[in-house]
Amino acid sequence: MTKARDLADIAGAIANDKIPSSKLDVSFENISDTGNEGTKVASGTTAQRGSTAGQIRYNTDNNALEIRNNTKFIAVESAMGFTSIAPLGITPSENTGGGNNFTLTGTGFISGATVKFIGNDGTEFNASSVSFTNSTTLVATAPELTASKEPFDVKITNPSGNSVQLDNQIQINASPVWQTASGTVATISDLTTGTHATISATDADGDTVSYTETTSVLSGAGLSLNSSNGQITGNPTDVNSDTTYTFDVSASDSIVTASRTFNIIVQKALDGTTSSRSATSANAIKTLNSSATNGNYYITLNGSPSLVYCDFDGTYSGDSSNAYMLYQSFGTNNTPFTNAINGSNLSSVSALQNAGWTYEEASGGQSQHGVGADAITYWRNNQYTSYLKLNSLNLKGLSGINKIGIKWGSSYSSSEIFLFVNGSQRGEGTGSAGLIHNGSINTGASSNFIELYETEGINKVYYIFLSNT
Secondary structure, three states, X not given: OOHHHHHHHHHHHHHOOOOOHHHOOOXXXXXXXXXXXXXXXXXXXXXXXXXXXXXXXXXOOOOEEEEEOOOOEEEOOOOOEEEEEEOOEEOHHHHOOOOEEEEEEXXXXXXXXXXXXXXXXXXXXXXXXXXXXXXXXXXXXXXXXXXXXXXXXXXXXXXXXXXXXXXXXXXXXXXXXXXXXOEEEEEEEOOOOEEEEEOOEEOOOOOOOEEEEOOOOOHHHOEEEOOOOOEEEEXXXXXXXXXXXXXXXXXXXXXXXXXXXXXXXXXOOOOOOOHHHOEOOHHHHHHHOOOOOOEEEEEEEOOEEEEEEEEOOOOOOOOOXXXXXXXXXXXXXXXXOOOOOOOOOEOOHHHHHHOOEEEEEOOOOOEEEEEOOOOEEEEEOOOOOEEEEEOOOOOOOOOOOOEEEEEEEOOOOOOOEEEEEOOEEEEEEOOOOOEEEEEEOOOOOOOOOEEEEEOOOEEEEEEEEEEOO
């Protein structure tokens, strides 16, 4: 007999009261389902739910399989997770009228989910709309929230009734206010290290402000931004020409951010160390690098870089407060003065004349020229006064020259040698092998610039330095 026939006979026996219904045992244990289509369970609306713990059914209202625990039905679906909300804060002005969108990220979201914003006193604000992106992302539009009820919890409820919640999330805060104006915050040399600028913002709520560059520009320039105090520090990357770096920074109180755009200009340092970095003067080099040491540096003369010996500490000029450039040096081996603005190691009459010097006698006598390792001498062989003059300076495009440092003197103890600059006596040498004079000079004066006047003896010139202060 087939299984169908057996079941039919049993059903008939029950119908004809041959098997009393009170004797019928309809319980099942350890049911093993067969087939591959699936087992159909009871289905119906929410209103048709039973009340017995352990019931399994399909809810036609929620389109979800559900099972009842000892108090209620729970939907059987993917587990819900809620990991983040963005943004975490809005400003009071943004809150006015609502309409702010919040992106909710997690797992197990279902189309038709609802969102509530719950205040610190339990007041619920329903999202005015919820956009289902996928099972991990929802976008909820908030109504106007009551600021005094911050921070707000956010609760997501799927159509099945399953829900998940993150507490103390959204705040209504004043945005940080920038105190530093946008635009250029520093102009620096590519040789300068340390702190170059400080940008700052304040927060009306008293929250600590942190700073973040959002453009990744500073690191490429060899600089970095301190997130705590807004200082921009570092050793700038060397540049071939003046370069402007434009970067964006956000100031955040951890809830709300404010962004601003700034510039830093990195200039090619004209420190005279190479011909491509030729400086405008020794003082320009000293201003750029206060620790520069005496030596040869490239100075731009008539538009081209030229090596010129520079005195930064007053060793030769006698003036340590300014930096000087060698204008001329004299003698056959005036080391280290191998580079000068207008002639170096001048040691012959023709060389002196080419460099602008003349010799004049007041009356009679014969001029004599001598040369040593580090100086030249001019004198007369009769007891008559004479002059050694430099009538003009060939500055080769240099501007602002207003200081002179000159070493001069006599070889004879009885000599009286007078130094005149622009017609005024600046010093008297009586038997000194070398005196250093430093003072002002007017390069625009019409009178002679430098005169060495002797009554009896030898004029001696070692070197001349010039400065533009």
